[in-house]
Amino acid sequence: MVEMFPLRSADAAYGKLKAMLSTLGDPFTRLITPKEYQSFRIGSDGNLQGVGLFINSEPRTGHLVVMSCVEGSPADRAGIHEGEELVEINGEKLDDVDSEAAAQKLRGRVGTFVTIKLKNVNGSGTDSGIREVKLPRDYIKLSPISSAIIPHTTPDGRLAKTGYVKLTAFSQTAASDMENAVHEMENQDVQSYILDLRNNPGGLVRAGLDVAQLWLDGDETLVYTIDREGVTSPINMINGHAVTHDPLVVLVNEGSASASEILAGALHDNGRAILVGNRTFGKGKIQSITELNDGSALFVTVAKYLSPSLHEIDQVGIAPDVQCTTGMIDSLTAEIVEKMNSSVPLLEADSCVMVAEHELEARRSNGTAS
16 A cells, blocks of 8 residues: 555556455455446446447457447447448548447447448448448447247257346346336246356356246255355245246357356256357356445455356366367267258357257157256
């Protein structure tokens, strides 16, 4: 602290604090800047001020491409479409600008405006002109949930429906948004579900526990915590009532971390779901978050957690029941493999989704619930 008093900039002070925290040997106990904490809050709260545009870098070219627009947002109302290339923001060309830096430029106070230029690339890959759009910034409500119904024909010729739910983060609205999505699909006679937690880095642990209770009944143990004294304590449901008892597959991969692993472990170890994909990240730490006066925040690890079967998660991860690999795809029935070369939507040609459908069909054929 004595060394920090003479420092003339916040960056220098942050550097000293980060060096001090690094001696603890825990990369997740850390100090983050006000800007980084603002981004974290956006993910946790599900709210931001901006234009409602999701962008990402195209892997081959590095160009910034529109992935989607938030429904009803300024970008949506302006008719911006998936696949358009974002080339300029407020007169600044976006060469060598990454997607996070561009997203920061699009955000701002409600009522202000941002002018962007978009290049429309047609199906043949050729440019078909650049257009300029002036967008007002507004409050944007982000849902971490997206869903779809995958229709398919069973081996005995019946039409069946699988509900697909992708959860991208564990924000405050994750459980309520998922409950609404599942209720909507139940009303459309969905018979099985795929819950996609791939590349979900976690978020609010409480949200992960709330989502688990949408799929489980009774007073099941959701997770165990171990404090620094080595005391193990269960976190149990209280008189839970599942929204649906239909068979469930959970997709995971090396990007599934923290609350994703809590949820996957709870559903798997309680016999509710099978896991398909690849071993998860292995972040089994629980942290307290303290916001500091300048808007920065201190994250401190206070405990770690184990799955309901007392399996270690931290630095180990959770192994899936079935890996989705090229070899696994090759072993599937011809009807499913044909999807990869057909004109079905991209979701149905997702290799792990195909493996999940295969597993669900196998369980239906064997008369067993997951």
